Structure formats: structure tokens, C-alpha cells
Amino acid sequence: MGLLRYALRRFVQIIPVLFGIVTLMFVMMHALPGDPVRLYLGTEPGQELADDLIESYGFDRPLHEQYFDYLVRLGQGDLGQSFVYNRPVSDLIWERMEPTLVVMGLSYLVALPMAIGLGIYGAARHNEAGDHASRFAGLAGISTPNFWLALMLIYVVTYHLELLPASGYTSPFIDPIESLTLLIMPVITLATAQTALLMRMTRSSMIEELRADYIETARAYGIPERKVLIRHSFRNALLPLVTIVGLQVSTLLGGSVIVEEIFAIPGLGRLFFDSLIDQDYSVAVGVTLFFSTLFLIGVVLTDIAYAYIDPRIKYD
Amino acid sequence: MSVRLPRYRTGTAVSGDESVEFRPFERHDGPVPTKAVATLGTQQSVTAGTYDARGRLFSPDVTCSGYTRVVFSMYKEGNTSDIDRRRFIKSTAAIGAAGLFAGCVGSDPDEPGDGSGTFRIATSDEVETFDPRMNQMAWYSTAAHYLFDSLLMMEPDGSGTVPHLADGELEEVDETTFVADIRDDVSFHNGDQLTAEDVAYSLNWVRNPDNDSPNLSNVEFLDEAEATGEFEVTLHLEYQSALMERTLAGMNAAIVPMDAAEEMGQEEFAQNPIGSGPFELANHDPSATVELTANDDYFLGEPALDGLEYRIIPETEVGYVELATGDIHQSGVTEALLDEAQNDDNIDVYQLDNFDFQGFLLNCLDGPFEDRRAREALQYLVDYDELLIGAVGDLGSRNWGHMPQGVIDAWDFPADEWEEQYYPEQDHDRAVELFEEAGLGTDFDVEITSQSGEATTGRATVLQNEFEEVGINATVSEISDGEWLDGLDNGDFDITTYGWGGNDDPDGYYYHMFRDIENDDGGMSDDVVGHSSIGYLYEGARERGDEEALEDLERLDEIVRAARQTTDREERYEYYVEAADLLMPLYPVLGVYSAESATGVHTNVQDYEPSPFGEQEAFNQWQEARIDD
Numbered sequence: 001m002g003l004l005r006y007a008l009r010r011f012v013q014i015i016p017v018l019f020g021i022v023t024l025m026f027v028m029m030h031a032l033p034g035d036p037v038r039l040y041l042g043t044e045p046g047q048e049l050a051d052d053l054i055e056s057y058g059f060d061r062p063l064h065e066q067y068f069d070y071l072v073r074l075g076q077g078d079l080g081q082s083f084v085y086n087r088p089v090s091d092l093i094w095e096r097m098e099p100t101l102v103v104m105g106l107s108y109l110v111a112l113p114m115a116i117g118l119g120i121y122g123a124a125r126h127n128e129a130g131d132h133a134s135r136f137a138g139l140a141g142i143s144t145p146n147f148w149l150a151l152m153l154i155y156v157v158t159y160h161l162e163l164l165p166a167s168g169y170t171s172p173f174i175d176p177i178e179s180l181t182l183l184i185m186p187v188i189t190l191a192t193a194q195t196a197l198l199m200r201m202t203r204s205s206m207i208e209e210l211r212a213d214y215i216e217t218a219r220a221y222g223i224p225e226r227k228v229l230i231r232h233s234f235r236n237a238l239l240p241l242v243t244i245v246g247l248q249v250s251t252l253l254g255g256s257v258i259v260e261e262i263f264a265i266p267g268l269g270r271l272f273f274d275s276l277i278d279q280d281y282s283v284a285v286g287v288t289l290f291f292s293t294l295f296l297i298g299v300v301l302t303d304i305a306y307a308y309i310d311p312r313i314k315y316d
Numbered sequence: 317m318s319v320r321l322p323r324y325r326t327g328t329a330v331s332g333d334e335s336v337e338f339r340p341f342e343r344h345d346g347p348v349p350t351k352a353v354a355t356l357g358t359q360q361s362v363t364a365g366t367y368d369a370r371g372r373l374f375s376p377d378v379t380c381s382g383y384t385r386v387v388f389s390m391y392k393e394g395n396t397s398d399i400d401r402r403r404f405i406k407s408t409a410a411i412g413a414a415g416l417f418a419g420c421v422g423s424d425p426d427e428p429g430d431g432s433g434t435f436r437i438a439t440s441d442e443v444e445t446f447d448p449r450m451n452q453m454a455w456y457s458t459a460a461h462y463l464f465d466s467l468l469m470m471e472p473d474g475s476g477t478v479p480h481l482a483d484g485e486l487e488e489v490d491e492t493t494f495v496a497d498i499r500d501d502v503s504f505h506n507g508d509q510l511t512a513e514d515v516a517y518s519l520n521w522v523r524n525p526d527n528d529s530p531n532l533s534n535v536e537f538l539d540e541a542e543a544t545g546e547f548e549v550t551l552h553l554e555y556q557s558a559l560m561e562r563t564l565a566g567m568n569a570a571i572v573p574m575d576a577a578e579e580m581g582q583e584e585f586a587q588n589p590i591g592s593g594p595f596e597l598a599n600h601d602p603s604a605t606v607e608l609t610a611n612d613d614y615f616l617g618e619p620a621l622d623g624l625e626y627r628i629i630p631e632t633e634v635g636y637v638e639l640a641t642g643d644i645h646q647s648g649v650t651e652a653l654l655d656e657a658q659n660d661d662n663i664d665v666y667q668l669d670n671f672d673f674q675g676f677l678l679n680c681l682d683g684p685f686e687d688r689r690a691r692e693a694l695q696y697l698v699d700y701d702e703l704l705i706g707a708v709g710d711l712g713s714r715n716w717g718h719m720p721q722g723v724i725d726a727w728d729f730p731a732d733e734w735e736e737q738y739y740p741e742q743d744h745d746r747a748v749e750l751f752e753e754a755g756l757g758t759d760f761d762v763e764i765t766s767q768s769g770e771a772t773t774g775r776a777t778v779l780q781n782e783f784e785e786v787g788i789n790a791t792v793s794e795i796s797d798g799e800w801l802d803g804l805d806n807g808d809f810d811i812t813t814y815g816w817g818g819n820d821d822p823d824g825y826y827y828h829m830f831r832d833i834e835n836d837d838g839g840m841s842d843d844v845v846g847h848s849s850i851g852y853l854y855e856g857a858r859e860r861g862d863e864e865a866l867e868d869l870e871r872l873d874e875i876v877r878a879a880r881q882t883t884d885r886e887e888r889y890e891y892y893v894e895a896a897d898l899l900m901p902l903y904p905v906l907g908v909y910s911a912e913s914a915t916g917v918h919t920n921v922q923d924y925e926p927s928p929f930g931e932q933e934a935f936n937q938w939q940e941a942r943i944d945d
Contacts, residue, residue: 041530
């Protein structure tokens with residue numbers, strides 16, 4: 001099977017998964033205790049107004065009717081209307097997509113080279129001081145909650161050193177320099193755990209590969225150690241790393257909720273968080289759908305990458 | 317002669333060869349000094365007043381600490397300087413107030429506000445709609461005053477209203493008819509002139525149930541606003557309302573341009589608002605910033621500031637860091653950061669009354685507290701001050717008669733008598749005695765449900781400890797807002813945390829919390845048990861057939877309704893005192909405190925003083941903020 005057909009098949013397989021996620025999210029949101037109209041209007045709503053809102057958003061209809069109606073509209077590309085913002089959910093997602101994707105993308109850009117570099121270094125210096133240091137750093141990185149790290153960065157870097165602003169977002173397409181200064185701390189926060197995890201993964205895969213017979217053979221042939229590490233060992237150690245990189249999309253999306261809240265970044269994470277608090281059903285389901293789609297695309301791209309990295313893997 | 321600072325100190329007034337005496341709460345009709353200086357030594361605290369050009373005290377009880385000198389600065393009306401009347405009034409008030417509040421020397425009055433810059437303010441919530449007719453968010457209710465104007469405006473100390481878009485006081489034709497002349501020099505941001513039609517349209521729009529405005533209930537006293545001339549509006553009221561002027565000064569009665577609003581439709585108007593205020597919307601980056609630029613053509617003149625920028629920073633602590641580093645100019649300050657902020661030379665901290673009621677709601681219909689004696693026992697069980705500290709520390713004060721201290725003071729309600737009668741000292745023995753009289757003893761369980769949040773869980777935990785000290789098993793369940801509202805609707809609680817944001821009028825508490833909702837016209841439908849803010853007190857009395865209580869409650873409902881339909885303050889006072897005396901012996905709620913919010917302002921902001929009434933604080937007829945970097 002060719003790459004294209006394989007990719008198509010994998011993307012088609014996403015659809016039922018997304019359907020399941022939408023269904024689950026829809027049911028879970030409606031199962032939450034409380035009434036969004038009451039939440040919106042407070043403890044003393046005028047009944048007439050409450051009735052009008054309930055009717056206009058269809059909350060008075062049986063859940064299955066609301067669900068099928070939602071699916072029909074979803075099939076037409078309509079994610080519904082936000083109860084809180086009184087605006088189409090797709091508009092809200094579109095407006096807030098960029099900050100989330102930029103922070104996530106930069107986190108990968110920072111985490112991957114650092115993790116790979118430190119991982120290879122640790123493996124090459126196995127059980128030496130440098131390896132111990134990188135392992136300790138990795139352990140610390142994984143163990144550090146990102147909300148704590150975010151607050152500590154603000155406390156030290158902004159409050160005491162006054163080096164960087166603590167909050168806000170400017171698009172890198174509008175003002176790259178200001179954007180960079182605003183993104184440094186959020187990206188460090190999000191990338192730290194990623195770096196640590198990926199570094200440990202790279203290191204252990206590399207150590208395993210470096211013990212393989214073919215590496216001994218390569219060394220016996222007199223191939224330079226650098227070449228042994230990068231060309232032979234690392235390429236084979238990449239496979240588990242790629243798997244983790246793909247799966248880490250979900251971790252980054254989860255982390256974005258916290259990072260966006262603390263650093264006041266107007267992204268999807270905050271939108272999602274607020275929608276849960278307000279029980280804004282359409283927004284919560286819409287953002288979940290968007291996040292899930294991103295994650296599943298990441299998984300599919302990972303699968304495709306397997307075969308590229310390891311020619312023994314076939315698209316069938 | 318001298319400037320007399322009420323109650324405490326006498327300063328010295330210098331006015332060329334003249335000087336004049338000022339007294340609190342008295343209108344001064346004599347000459348206004350060109351400059352009045354009061355040097356007050358190094359006392360640690362003083363209460364003083366600031367005065368407008370007419371000699372009226374508008375900030376009667378200002379307390380500042382640790383100052384070394386206070387300067388009152390006043391311009392003589394009609395003097396030869398290039399300062400107009402508006403700037404004169406603003407400078408007078410602002411400089412005096414800023415000097416007093418900040419505990420430092422005021423600005424030199426000879427250099428009127430020529431500063432500029434953008435005033436950056438942190439706020440934790442994003443704007444859902446810019447349309448004030450549909451807005452429910454507290455912070456935007458304040459910010460909307462910069463974009464929109466209203467017929468009247470609250471005075472900075474909340475003591476009354478002054479004409480704003482109205483060209484003079486409202487003329488009372490009869491009890492339910494008022495005529496307002498409208499200024500003819502006001503333009504909207506799109507250049508259209510503001511006319512009586514716009515005023516009538518705006519008020520009627522909110523009043524029209526078809527528009528589903530969540531603010532409709534606040535203007536229900538209005539039957540119709542009618543444009544009876546190009547610049548004259550007649551207000552026909554459903555009933556005489558004590559709250560009319562306050563409402564007309566608020567953003568529930570913001571004036572929008574009729575033609576533009578109709579053409580754009582509500583949804584578009586909510587994103588691209590057009591008002592007539594001193595600032596106009598320049599940019600809105602959803603959930604990040606709201607940028608306003610100065611309206612050069614504002615009818616009170618061009619603001620000194622270039623603009624205002626609201627930065628949406630969800631975490632208050634992060635906003636505070638931005639304030640401390642000077643990146644923004646105003647931010648909230650949490651209780652934990654209060655000391656640090658007060659010790660920061662670059663930050664002035666203001667504690668503002670939130671005008672709310674915070675406490676616990678007791679279920680009077682079902683469960684251990686359906687018996688009045690069990691509810692009374694709680695008054696002896698708790699240490700109110702401990703509850704207050706457990707909830708908000710220094711950011712709150714006790715409330716009395718279920719109203720905040722600010723309302724008690726403004727109305728001179730008999731809080732001392734209430735305290736003596738209904739807020740006893742902690743006495744666990746007496747509490748147990750009452751629990752036993754109620755047939756409960758101490759062998760029963762209590763579930764305290766609490767919304768999440770430090771203030772709610774804090775006070776719930778203190779209450780739990782008090783129960784356990786007398787051997788009653790109490791648990792605290794932290795629940796979501798949705799669950800909490802469900803609990804209020806179905807009565808599924810023993811004790812639950814409760815908060816109500818009223819205002820500076822007793823009606824904000826008594827009508828909304830303690831009326832019988834069953835007597836509302838078109839109120840709650842039968843399937844919404846709903847209005848449990850009084851803890852099902854009415855329902856409980858009805859179910860038990862408690863005739864004595866029912867008689868009292870009937871009267872209570874009658875007078876809280878009557879009190880909002882008269883403008884006679886003395887009559888209203890009597891109503892509320894009677895209402896409190898009827899209500900408090902029934903103990904439907906445990907009123908703990910009224911919250912205050914602390915806000916920090918960077919010292920490079922001049923001539924600016926936040927107010928709990930928050931109307932165009934950065935630019936109005938009393939003060940004009942500028943940034944002095």
C-alpha cells in the first residue's frame with residue numbers, strides 16, 4: 001500500500017474516534033450538575049428571560065434531540081453558538097488558535113533539540129558525571145509541576161530580576177521581538193517537562209542501541225564515534241522517540257490550559273477552561289473536538305513517520 | 317480665617333488676602349480661595365474632606381495614614397488662568413483627594429494636568445459583550461462608563477447623583493412622570509449628535525422583554541421613555557422608584573446611538589460599540605486586551621490620557637507582579653499580597669467596599685435548622701470575627717442587619733442595637749442549650765456545602781470547627797457553582813455558603829434577598845423553587861403553619877416592596893429598620909462579613925483615585941488621570 005493510501009486510510013479512521021469523543025463530551029457536559037442558564041443569569045433570574053434563553057438554545061428539548069441536532073449541524077461544519085459569548089464557536093476557536101499553536105510549536109522547537117542533544121550526550125557519557133547531571137536535570141524537569149514552574153519563573157525573572165514581562169501575548173507575525181520576549185517563559189514552562197521526558201527516552205534508547213552488536217562492529221571497523229552515535233545508533237533509537245513526540249501533543253494541549261491561564265495568553269486552553277466553568281456546552285465540545293483532531297493528526301503523522309525512519313515497516 | 321478639616325485638625329488657608337472657612341456637609345456660598353493650603357504636621361491619621369467649587373464637601377470621610385503634609389489646592393472660579401470650570405472642579409477635587417488618599421503631597425495646582433500616556437489596568441475577566449444593555453460583568457459595568465454616558469452620574473462618595481447627559485436636575489411632573497432636558501453638545505463616537513430619541517430608545521430597549529436583556533429587572537420601574545422634544549425626554553414610570561436616579565446613573569441605562577444600534581443589530585453592536593464617552597474602543601483582542609483611545613470631542617473636554625488599556629490577566633498575583641514592575645498601572649491585590657503592596661513605595665493601595673453580603677444560608681424548610689432555635693444557636697456557636705478572618709483576613713468587615721458597613725453608615729442604621737440583640741458573643745454552652753431546646757442536642761450531623769474559593773471554604777472550615785468543638789459532627793463539601801445553584805433550587809442543603817452583591821442601598825439586600833418571591837408578578841414559575849436566598853424561610857413557615865412567623869413575614873414582604881416605591885428617605889429608613897427587626901429574630905442567614913477589594917495603583921498615575929462607585933474614574937468632572945513616568 002502506498003503512503004498516500006495509507007495516510008488516507010488512517011485519516012478516515014479518525015472520524016469514528018472523533019464521533020466517539022464528541023458523543024462522550026456532549027453527554028458528560030450535559031451530565032454536569034447545574035444549569036447553564038442559571039449560571040449565566042445568577043441566583044435570581046427573571047423567569048421570562050430564563051425561559052426565553054432556554055428555548056432559544058434548545059435546552060428544553062430532550063437530550064437525544066439536542067445531540068442529533070448537534071451532529072447534523074456538525075456535519076454541516078457548524079460547531080454551534082456559544083451561550084456565553086453569543087457568537088459562533090468556530091469564530092472563537094479561529095481567533096484563539098494561533099497563540100496555542102505558537103506556544104506548542106515553540107515548545108517542541110525548544111524541547112526536541114535540547115532533549116536529543118542531552119539524551120545523546122548522556123548515553124555517550126553513560127554513568128559519567130555529565131550523564132548523572134543530565135539524569136538529575138531530567139528527573140527534576142519531569143517532577144516539576146508546570147504551574148509551579150510558571151509562578152517561580154514570574155517571581156524570579158519578572159518580579160526580582162525584571163527581565164521579562166510576566167503576561168500577555170503578541171503575535172510573532174506582527175511584532176516578532178515583543179512576541180519572543182512574551183513567549184520565553186511560557187515556552188520554558190511548557191518545554192521543561194517535554195525536554196526532560198524526551199531526553200530520558202532518547203538516552204535510554206541510545207544506551208540500548210549502543211550496546212547492540214552492530215555498534216561494536218561499526219566501532220571495530222574504526223568508524224568515528226561521532227558517526228557511530230549519530231548515523232548508526234541515533235537513527236535506530238529514533239523510533240520510540242517519535243512515538244512519544246506524537247503522544248506528547250495531548251500533554252502539551254493539557255499544559256496549555258495552565259500556561260495560558262497563568263501567563264494570560266488568549267488561547268484555546270483558556271477558552272476551554274472558561275467554557276467548563278460556565279458550562280458553555282458548545283464551546284467545550286468544540287474545543288475538545290479541535291484538540292482531539294490535532295492529537296489524532298499527530299498520531300497519524302507519527303505512524304507515517306515510522307516507515308520513513310525504519311524502512312522495514314511497510315504501509316499495509 | 318482657616319480651612320477647617322472636620323473633626324480633627326485645623327489647617328491654614330491662604331487665598332491672597334482672603335481665606336475662607338469650610339465645614340463638612342455645608343454648602344459654601346462665599347468666595348472660593350485661589351489656593352488653600354493645610355499643613356498638618358506628622359500625625360499618623362486624619363479625617364478630612366475635599367470640596368468642589370461650590371463648597372460642597374463630596375468626600376467627607378477620608379482617612380489617610382502616615383502622611384507628612386496635606387495640600388488642598390483650589391482655583392478660584394472665573395479666575396484669569398486658562399483653566400475652565402470643568403478643569404477647575406476636577407483639579408480641586410483630584411489634587412485634594414489624591415494628596416489625602418495617597419498620604420503624600422498633592423500636585424502643584426499651577427500645573428494643570430497636561431500629562432498623557434496610556435493607563436494600563438489589569439482585570440481578570442474578559443469581555444463577553446461590549447453592549448452595556450446586555451452586560452452583566454462587574455468590571456465592565458465600571459469600564460463601560462468610559463465608552464458610554466448616562467443621564468446622571470454618581471458622585472464619587474456615592475452620596476447622590478449629579479446631572480451628566482441631563483442638562484440639569486430631572487423635573488418631577490408628578491410622582492410617576494419626570495422630564496429630563498438633554499445636553500445639546502454631545503456627540504457619539506461616530507459623529508452623530510446625541511438626542512432625546514437616542515435616550516428614549518436606549519432606555520426602552522432594555523425595558524423591552526423581547527430584547528432579553530439580563531438587566532431588565534433593574535429598569536422595571538420604567539413604563540416608557542418618550543422623546544418629547546429634540547432634547548427633552550419624559551420618563552413615565554410604572555411606580556415611583558427610590559432607585560430611579562441610581563439606575564439612570566448606571567450602565568443599565570447607558571445611552572447608545574439609535575440609528576447605529578438598529579443598523580448594526582445587537583450582535584455586531586456588542587463587538588463594535590459606539591457610545592459618547594470620554595474614550596472609544598480602538599482595539600479588542602479577545603481575552604487579551606481592550607484598548608480605548610481618548611475621545612477628542614468629548615463634551616467635558618479631551619481627556620489628558622491618550623488612552624486606557626485593560627489587560628486581561630486571569631491570575632491576580634500575576635497582575636500584581638506586572639504592577640510592581642511598573643508594566644501596568646493598576647491591579648487587584650490579593651489578601652496574601654496586601655502587606656507587601658502596602659510596603660511598596662511605588663504602589664498606593666486602596667481598599668474599596670464591594671457592597672455585598674457574605675455569609676451562610678440556613679435551610680429553614682427542612683433539616684436541623686428548620687427550627688428557629690437551632691438557627692439562633694448558631695449565633696452563639698460562632699465567633700464572627702474568627703469567621704471573617706478565616707474567610708478574607710483584612711479584606712472585609714462585619715455586616716449588620718445583613719447589610720455592609722458602608723450602607724449602615726450612610727443610613728445611620730442602629731447597628732449597635734442590632735449587634736447587642738442579634739449578634740451575641742460566642743457562648744458554646746448557650747448554643748448547646750438552644751440545640752437541645754430545638755430537640756437536636758448535639759447528636760446530629762451537619763453538612764456545610766461550600767462553593768469553591770478561598771473565602772467560601774475558609775469560612776466553611778471555621779464553622780465546621782465550631783460545630784465540632786461542641787461535639788456536633790459537621791462536614792464541609794466543596795461543590796461546583798452548578799451544584800450549588802441546584803442545591804438552592806431544590807433545597808438540598810443544611811447550611812451553604814452564600815454571597816449577594818447588592819449596592820449601597822438597603823434595597824439591594826432586603827428586596828432581593830428577603831422578599832417573598834411568590835408575590836412577584838410574573839416571578840419564578842412553580843417548578844423553580846429557586847429563590848432560596850432567604851433559605852426557604854417563607855416556605856418553611858407556611859409548611860409548619862407557623863402563624864406568628866407568617867404574620868411577620870407577610871409584613872416583611874410588604875415593607876421591602878413598599879420601601880423601593882417611595883422616594884421619602886425617612887419613610888424608607890423606618891421601613892428598613894422595621895424589616896430588620898422582623899427578620900433578624902428569625903435568623904434565616906448567618907451574616908458574616910462584607911468583602912472589600914484591594915486595588916493597587918502605581919504612583920506614577922496622577923490625579924486618580926479609584927472609587928467603589930467607579931464611574932469614569934480616570935476622567936470625569938472631578939478628576940483627570942495622567943501618567944507621569
